[in-house]
Amino acid sequence: MSGLQEIRLKINSVRNIQKIAKAMEMISVAKIHKAQKRMLISKPYAETVLKVINHIASGNLEYKHPYFKHRNVHKSVGYWVISSDRGLAGGLNANLFRALLHDFNKWNTMGIVIQLAVIGAKAASFLHGIKCTKVVSCISGIGDTPKMSELIGSVKVMLELYEKNNIDRLYIVYNAFVNTLTQIPKIIQILPIVSKHNINHISAKYWDYLYEPDSKVLLNNLLQRYIESQVYQSVVENVASEHSARMMAMKTASDNGEIIVNDLKVLYNKVRQTKITEELTEIISGASVIQ
Known part of the structure; x- marks a missing residue:
């Protein structure tokens, strides 16, 4: 030169x-505030639903929902993998995929099949063709304002596989928003549900409820809403992380x-x-x- x-x-x-x-x-700066607002609005709903579920499950129920029953992993596990649709966000997606592959290696050594519900074009592109994995659902193009209606199909597919015992355990993988400078890849178990509350303390109060309709219908509806809210919360949190990382x-x-x-x-x-x-x-x- x-x-x-x-x-x-x-x-x-x-x-x-x-x-x-x-x-x-500047565009990302403008979008961060809206994404954070959506994330904060939806979070209390998911937490409250889980609290109600724990209270009901601690009562003297004749019906034991399968989502609470512990399962040993014998043949397959499932993941909702949430990424961005676009790049130019630093190491956001790369760090997520690195953590995911580390988890995959654990199951591969045990001969466990991994079934994936992918949300985001970057994850779909990265996970295509990886050994011992099977993509059963793929969604992309949800944009900066995801809607629950766009995610229900993915939730339904994975829950059906779990209820038919084709999947022994279900996880969500996404980028957790800590602050504008920090986003952490996170893998959390969704099913079977592991209570975060002290069930023994709740049960010691010997309370119960009158159910209308019966406890089975009530728990089925509540747990469906809970899992949908967890997936939605993870998606909106990943959107907030994406804009922060891109900024x-x-x-x-x-x-x-x-x-x-x-x-x-x-x-x-x-x-x-x-x-x-x-x-x-x-x-x-x-x-x-x-x-």
């Missing part, structure tokens, strides 16, 4: 990329572009000074020859 014209073109090219990166950063990635790209431009300007001045020196030397040499 010795020519001045070539260096100028390079500087202009980096400047143009900087403008694009800055624009994408930081674009900011870093813009800052690095400025460093490159400064280095190119120094190089440009050095080449320019060299050319001026060469021209002066030629002029002086020509003058001395004439004399």
Whole structure:
């Protein structure tokens, strides 16, 4: 890169990329607040549903729902894998897939088949063709405002497999939003349900409910809503993580572009000074020859 014209073109090219990166950063900043709001609104609902489920399950029920029954993993496990549809979000998806493959290796050594419900184009592209895995559902293009209606199909497919004993355990994999700077890949078990509350303490109160309709219908509906809310919560949290990661990635790209431009300007001045020196030397040499 010795020519001045070539260096100028390079500087202009980096400047143009900087403008694009800055624009994408500002777009992500605008979208983060809406994504965080959706995430915070939906979270209490999922927590409250689980609390109600635990209270009902701790009563003197004749009906024991299969979602509460412990299962040993014999043949298959299932995952909802949630990723972004678009890239340019730093290491967000790469870190998620790294954690997922680590979990896959554990099951592969045991000869367990892995069945996947994929949400997000990046996950679909990455998981295509991985050994010992089977994609049973795939959703992409849900955008920045996911709707529960778009996710119900994926939830229904996995629950049917679980109820037919084709899957022994169900997990959700997504990027948990900690703050604007931190997003953590997370793998949580959904089924069978592991209570986060002290059931013994609840049971010690010897309470029970009058059910209308019966406890079986009530638990079936509640557990369906709970699992749907968990999947939805994971999706909206992943969207918030995506925008935060993209904002930081674009900011870093813009800052690095400025460093490159400064280095190119120094190089440009050095080449320019060299050319001026060469021209002066030629002029002086020509003058001395004439004399």
